[in-house]
Amino acid sequence: MEYFKEKLVETAASMLGLPAEQISRHLRVPETRRGDLALPCFPFAKTLKKNPNVIARDLALQLDNMKEFSAKPEGPYVNVTINPRLLVINTINEILSKKTKYGHQDIGSGKALVIDFSSPNIAKPIAFHHIRSTVTGMALCRLSRAMGYNPVGINYLGDWGKQFGLLALAFKTFGEEERLEKEGIRYLVQLYARANMAAKGDPKKGILPEQGFDERARNLFSAMENGDKEVIDLWKRFRDISLEEFDKIYSRLGVTFDHVEGESKYVNVLDSTIDKVRETVGVRISQGALVADIEYDDDEPPFMLRKADGSTLYGTRDIAAAMDRFNRFEFAKSLYVVGAQQRLYFTQLFRCLKAMGFEWADRCIHVPFGTVLKKKPDPENPGGYTLERFATRRGEIIYLEEVIDEAVAKAVQIMKKTNPELGENESKTVAEQVGVAAVMFSELSHRRSKDIAIETDENDYILWEKLIDFRGQTGPYLQYAHARSCSIMRKGGGPPGKGVDLSLLTHPAETALVKELAAYPSDLKRAFDEYEPAILADRLIAVGRAVSYYYTLGNQDRDMRILCKDKKMSNARLALVEAVRLVLRGGLELLGIPVPERM
RNA sequence: GCGCCCGUAGCUCAGUUGGAUAGAGCGUCGGCCUUCGAAGCCGCAGGUCGCAGGUUCGAGUCCUGCCGGGCGCGCCA
Numbered sequence: 001m002e003y004f005k006e007k008l009v010e011t012a013a014s015m016l017g018l019p020a021e022q023i024s025r026h027l028r029v030p031e032t033r034r035g036d037l038a039l040p041c042f043p044f045a046k047t048l049k050k051n052p053n054v055i056a057r058d059l060a061l062q063l064d065n066m067k068e069f070s071a072k073p074e075g076p077y078v079n080v081t082i083n084p085r086l087l088v089i090n091t092i093n094e095i096l097s098k099k100t101k102y103g104h105q106d107i108g109s110g111k112a113l114v115i116d117f118s119s120p121n122i123a124k125p126i127a128f129h130h131i132r133s134t135v136t137g138m139a140l141c142r143l144s145r146a147m148g149y150n151p152v153g154i155n156y157l158g159d160w161g162k163q164f165g166l167l168a169l170a171f172k173t174f175g176e177e178e179r180l181e182k183e184g185i186r187y188l189v190q191l192y193a194r195a196n197m198a199a200k201g202d203p204k205k206g207i208l209p210e211q212g213f214d215e216r217a218r219n220l221f222s223a224m225e226n227g228d229k230e231v232i233d234l235w236k237r238f239r240d241i242s243l244e245e246f247d248k249i250y251s252r253l254g255v256t257f258d259h260v261e262g263e264s265k266y267v268n269v270l271d272s273t274i275d276k277v278r279e280t281v282g283v284r285i286s287q288g289a290l291v292a293d294i295e296y297d298d299d300e301p302p303f304m305l306r307k308a309d310g311s312t313l314y315g316t317r318d319i320a321a322a323m324d325r326f327n328r329f330e331f332a333k334s335l336y337v338v339g340a341q342q343r344l345y346f347t348q349l350f351r352c353l354k355a356m357g358f359e360w361a362d363r364c365i366h367v368p369f370g371t372v373l374k375k376k377p378d379p380e381n382p383g384g385y386t387l388e389r390f391a392t393r394r395g396e397i398i399y400l401e402e403v404i405d406e407a408v409a410k411a412v413q414i415m416k417k418t419n420p421e422l423g424e425n426e427s428k429t430v431a432e433q434v435g436v437a438a439v440m441f442s443e444l445s446h447r448r449s450k451d452i453a454i455e456t457d458e459n460d461y462i463l464w465e466k467l468i469d470f471r472g473q474t475g476p477y478l479q480y481a482h483a484r485s486c487s488i489m490r491k492g493g494g495p496p497g498k499g500v501d502l503s504l505l506t507h508p509a510e511t512a513l514v515k516e517l518a519a520y521p522s523d524l525k526r527a528f529d530e531y532e533p534a535i536l537a538d539r540l541i542a543v544g545r546a547v548s549y550y551y552t553l554g555n556q557d558r559d560m561r562i563l564c565k566d567k568k569m570s571n572a573r574l575a576l577v578e579a580v581r582l583v584l585r586g587g588l589e590l591l592g593i594p595v596p597e598r599m
Numbered sequence: 600g601c602g603c604c605c606g607u608a609g610c611u612c613a614g615u616u617g618g619a620u621a622g623a624g625c626g627u628c629g630g631c632c633u634u635c636g637a638a639g640c641c642g643c644a645g646g647u648c649g650c651a652g653g654u655u656c657g658a659g660u661c662c663u664g665c666c667g668g669g670c671g672c673g674c675c676a
Contacts, residue, residue: 160676163676287673287674288674289673299600300672301673302673314676338676340669340670344602344672387668411638418637446611450604451605471638471639472623474624474638480636480638480639481638483638484635484636491635534612541624548640551636551640552631555631555634555637556631561635562635598636
């Protein structure tokens with residue numbers, strides 16, 4: 001496809017005497033019935049001082065004479081159809097030779113691209129909302145590798161901060177050793193909820209905060225920062241318990257990191273970090289706290305480095321971490337896949353780094369995403385609904401593990417009916433893969449900026465059938481399309497060797513399918529450029545749809561089957577299906593979604 | 600109150616950075632299993648693109664003002 005676009009732009013540019021860039025900016029994909037590419041000529045009318053209809057007519061004439069295209073003017077548009085024979089041959093051959101690396105590029109030329117993602121807080125379980133940063137971050141790692149970067153995935157644990165003072169205090173005052181031993185992280189959640197209650201109370205329920213609890217927690221965190229052994233030992237236990245729990249989920253999701261490190265890594269350099277800020281941008285005391293003296297908008301809260309009680313905040317640790325990352329990796333880009341709530345925070349962090357004189361501050365990019373909300377029926381407005389947050393501080397939480405389990409259970413159920421002949425082992429593996437795909441893909445199929453609403457009934461019971469679906473635009477749908485392509489390849493004896501006549505592929509369903517494949521590379525690039533894996537997900541859905549339709553043609557008409565009587569035709573179709581298989585597989589792998597060969 | 604994000608079919612979302620008659624999935628209804636895998640395919644119905652102005656050859660897309668929702672706005676991360 002890129003070849004044809006370039007060819008078109010090149011000829012148009014030389015004919016009109018305009019820079020190629022100006023042409024390609026306006027090149028469009030029109031409605032399918034009009035052709036494959038379209039060039040509106042309004043934009044050139046002014047500079048060339050010619051009637052756009054005339055420009056279109058002349059251009060169409062020229063393009064129509066080339067072997068690559070047929071073209072006709074329609075008013076001020078040139079509609080171009082790529083020679084289907086060439087497009088089919090060109091696209092399929094390219095895929096077959098590049099395999100699952102089709103569409104990959106080397107714009108990164110091996111430079112490091114740091115991705116800070118997942119980054120859960122210690123002592124809290126991985127909740128459903130963590131799916132966002134985790135899956136998006138993983139996909140961005142793989143996408144950046146496909147674009148020639150060397151990704152450095154960092155799981156930057158929230159393993160330092162006041163909440164550990166709170167938690168340690170809770171454990172010391174009313175913790176039960178046996179329960180911590182047995183229940184692990186789930187017990188920590190309860191402790192945390194109880195600690196929060198003690199510290200802040202619950203105005204809704206009329207519960208008052210416990211006298212002095214919050215202050216004692218704060219003191220305990222200060223003690224931690226000063227190296228108090230008893231608290232630190234406790235903290236280490238909480239951390240170990242958490243990491244063990246996290247690993248279970250990461251391995252189910254197939255998520256890996258190049259580095260797992262947390263804020264605690266920087267406790268020893270906090271003073272020198274603050275000194276560095278002081279020397280470069282300056283600091284001042286504001287309401288007892290130490291803040292960075294950068295430029296602020298009106299009413300903007302200051303960027304805080306040290307609280308009035310002397311303990312530090314995450315901002316200080318993030319400055320240290322950013323410096324450390326640049327020193328270690330000399331990154332070309334450094335992405336922070338973190339919720340949109342922290343937008344203001346990150347603009348301040350980057351502004352501060354920039355003011356400190358680090359030119360690489362411009363390479364730091366916050367990749368934000370929307371919030372996970374609860375959507376439930378509105379009792380005051382029948383038929384309507386309300387959106388609210390999950391009250392994690394009160395212990396209200398959806399465990400990601402639970403969601404995956406639910407999806408896997410559903411996959412098991414379906415597979416009992418549809419594919420009972422799979423052995424027990426494979427069946428179990430595949431059900432896991434399908435369930436995981438359903439959960440992961442539902443995240444990857446929306447633009448990051450959208451909030452996610454989990455539907456519940458009026459009693460907060462999750463409507464699982466709305467959350468987990470295997471039909472339509474889903475992960476399992478793509479896995480299914482892929483598994484069928486594998487099945488056909490198995491029955492057809494694998495991809496054909498040399499001497500395949502791809503020019504036999506002239507059926508509209510075949511050329512339509514090839515066009516979906518041909519659009520893959522540019523969408524891959526765009527998915528990376530916009531840090532938006534959903535663009536790739538959409539592309540794969542389009543391929544899946546086109547190939548599913550194509551398969552179905554063989555139901556009515558045996559001559560339309562891939563494995564038809566005509567050997568030459570069959571070989572050509574096998575080549576096409578192999579190309580589809582490679583694209584689906586390559587694309588799903590980039591999204592981090594498992595790709596079973598049967599299901 | 601101020602700032603940022605979102606608002607497109609009953610629901611969940613696309614819409615290639617300003618181009619032609621706004622597209623998918625789910626759901627509803629109706630079809631296709633003597634299947635190269637029905638987790639599939641086809642069809643019908645469903646839209647004042649939140650509202651009102653503006654910019655121009657052209658606006659779902661840009662600007663302004665409203666409306667609705669989300670998020671943020673100092674010692675949490």
